[in-house]
Amino acid sequence: MRRVTIYSIARELGISASTVPRAFSRPDLVKASVRKQVLAKAKELGYAPNRAARGLATRRTGxxxxxxxxxxxxxxxxxxxxxxxxxxxxxxxxxxxxxxxxxxxxxxxxxxxxxxxxxxxxxxxxxxxxxxxxxxxxxxxxxxxxxxxxxxxxVCDSTPALREAADHLRDLGHDRLALVLGPSDSWAAARRAEAVRSWAREERVGLVEVGPLGAQFRDGRAAARDLIESGATASSPSTT
Structure with missing residues (x-):
């Protein structure tokens, strides 16, 4: 079997050989109808672009x-x-x-x-x-x-969701919450923790902090005793 190349695809379609690689790497430079034909013919003939070769020519690896x-x-x-x-x-x-x-x-x-x-x-x-x-x-x-x-x-601003969750726990009658802290070097965990602290200050709700913890299942399991002994009746995590 002959090896399928950009030239054989171009011959089959009656187009320039330079159009074939552009259809793969620079679709913005090729008419949508032509690109569709190129991709269909490539699939029919079993052709796949050589990323190494493309990288040498374009200085991009994909x-x-x-x-x-x-x-x-x-x-x-x-x-x-x-x-x-x-x-x-x-x-x-x-x-x-x-x-x-x-x-x-x-x-x-x-x-x-x-x-x-x-x-x-x-x-x-x-x-x-x-x-x-x-x-x-x-x-x-x-x-x-x-x-x-x-x-x-x-980033995702989780502050509104955290405040809603805390409001829900307060509305259920909980006035002492536990905040399960995430990894100390996690930016996202720190932002979530501060959102809960801010809510607790505004609402004058008692808050006890547990952690910081790793973001693994075993870390949460290891902290279960501290959580139970905290005296809190509900908790809010910031561990991801």
Missing amino acids: LYGLLVPDITNLFFPPLVRAVQHAAASHDAEVVLIDAERSATAEEDLVSRIRPQVDGLIIASPRLPTTRLRSMLDGIPSVVVNRLVCDLPSV
């Missing part, structure tokens, strides 16, 4: 790094899937990096992957801000679940 602090944390698998789907819609791939809850590992892993990717998505990084900025200097990056000045960031 790969993006996604770093998460702990892949076993149930917060992150849906995020990974969403990023993968978004990348696939742009003919790109995602390299998943698990820092295993280590801020030091974040720097080491990013330094290794930087030359191989076109950009980075860093989810819930634990590094201090100065080191985080230095780590991401010179490469397109987005930080998720943490607000960092001068870096593109995507």
Whole structure:
């Protein structure tokens, strides 16, 4: 069997050979109808772009790094899937990096992957801000679940939901709540904790704090005794 190339696809469709790779890597430069024909013919003939060759020509790999602090944390698998789907819609791939809850590992892993990717998505990084900025200097990056000045960031404001949850517990008659604190180096956990503290001050509700804890099931289980002995009749977590 002959090897399928961009030239054989171009001959089949009667178009320029340069249009074929553009249909994959720069769809904005190709008419939608032509791109559809190219993709259909490529699938029919069993053609797939060579990313290594494309990288040599364009200096782009079509790969993006996604770093998460702990892949076993149930917060992150849906995020990974969403990023993968978004990348696939742009003919790109995602390299998943698990820092295993280590801020030091974040720097080491990013330094290794930087030359191989076109950009980075860093989810819930634990590094201090100065080191985080230095780590991401010179490469397109987005930080998720943490607000960092001068870096593109995507965060979710959970304050309204936390206040509603606390209001619900108060309305049920609870006047002493336990706040289960998340990891001490987690920016998001710190913001959630401050939202609950602020609510408790405004509403004059007693608040006892348990933790800080890791974001693992075993950490919550280990803190169960402290939670029971706290005297609180309800609790609000900030552990993710």
